[in-house]
Amino acid sequence: MGGKIVFKEYDPDQLTFLPYKLEELVPTGHPVRIVKQVVDTVDVKPINRKYKGSGASSFHPRLMLKLLVYGYLTNTYSSRKLEEQAAQNVHFMWLLGMKKPDHNTINRFRSEKLSGVLKQIFSQIVLLLEQEGIVSLKEAVFTDGTKIESAANKYTFVWGKNIKANKDKMKAQLDELWGYAQSIAAEELKDTAPLEYSEINPEKVKETISKINAALDDKEDVDKKVKQKLNYAKKHWPESLARYDEQEKLLAGRNSMSKTDPDATFMRMKEDHMLNGQLKPAYNLQISTQEQFILNYTLHQTSTDYQTLSSHIEQYQALYKDLPKAIVADTGYGSDENYGVLARKGIEAYIKYNTFDKEQKDGIKAFSNDSLHYNEAENYLVCPIGQWMAHIGNGQRVTSSGFVQLISRYRAQNCEGCPMRGVCHTTQGNRVVEINHSLRQHKQAAKERLNTEQGINLRKRRPADVEPVFAQLKHNHGFRRFLLKGMSKAEVEIGLLSIAHNLRKWKT
Incomplete structure (x- = not known):
């Protein structure tokens, strides 16, 4: 026979000699302590200016910021859930000093008080990371984008x-x-x-x-x-x-x-549960990372990444009064406009153009425009059989972003009877090609840069630096859809998410 069963003493109605201190219930090194420590150091004056001087007293902005940051760090995004946590969760109760903002107060603070100023708080935390030597705002950053569904109704086209x-x-x-x-x-x-x-x-x-x-x-x-x-x-x-x-x-x-969120644009969603790339109202989130920390985030209404880079870099400069040494990005950013913007700002562009990977594998396609030799001194091209292609004029092409490209046109002298005619071109008359010399030069410089030892190293690092951040935000922490409608409110949500991500990674 077995021994006597013994249970631990249990009496939920028993009084304790001394009341518990919440401090004793929060372990050393717990993420909630990190949130308190960091938010206590940032300057919240930008938020304070959003308050009017008269009326009833308000919860302190620092308290409300702690509540939201720790909420986003623990995947608690709903204002009603945050209200519940403030009343029930020991860590929230300790962080807030037993204060209990209701869901309306939480939502107003997030929607109104943080709008337009949260990026200033975010940048202060990034500067703290730089002071600790964890990141460097002057070194290479890795940039990429993802689409996040709006809170709008799906079928309000x-x-x-x-x-x-x-x-x-x-x-x-x-x-x-x-x-x-x-x-x-x-x-x-x-x-x-x-x-x-x-x-x-x-x-x-x-x-x-x-x-x-x-x-x-x-x-x-x-x-x-x-x-x-x-x-x-x-x-x-x-x-x-x-x-x-x-x-x-x-x-x-x-x-x-x-119709229900006019700021949102219909975009094709890769992660759609139907796996058919449905069009849904969404925003295009762009981030720049280093060591998987988010250094910059911007939200855009265009679905194409190449149209976002210029304003993304401008915000980086506005936040930190400085620019990164280099930007590493995939083919979605390789455009004449972007190469030019980065060159003018003195930023090295480790950005692939659309045919880079194919060229690395198979070489430049025979008979393509890129395969034609260009004599810059006398401004002519040489066709595959060595015939000169004379310059016959210039023109312009305007991209969807409004960028004006300068186009030069060249025509072969005599394609009649050429043995290469069938594979070279099939149009009537002599072959005419259009060349964007600015893009041609940018692509050549990008190719050389990407194939240096530094370029190869950065290319290998890019998918391991920026892409896991999106996986963390969208899959591990379940943020696939905004809760609030409108560009400014969605930006606040991304700001809170970015701060929470950086604090989570910093102290764990």
């Missing part, structure tokens, strides 16, 4: 091309109505003219419809369908155009937006 198509359709129908009115009431409309496309706005359309109605008012044989169209147009078109105008202002040149 507004497409710029649809707005234009609807306005085009409206203009065509209005022209038809005008033409019909002219055919039977030319005298009444002799002092007016049909609308130009630039005049398709609520006031002008309303005015034109009124003129057509007035001209047809005393005519007996007016087509009933025309009358119906005019009545429909009078009732609906001005209101629709006013809505289109407002939507175009919110789009601000973008192709799409969400």
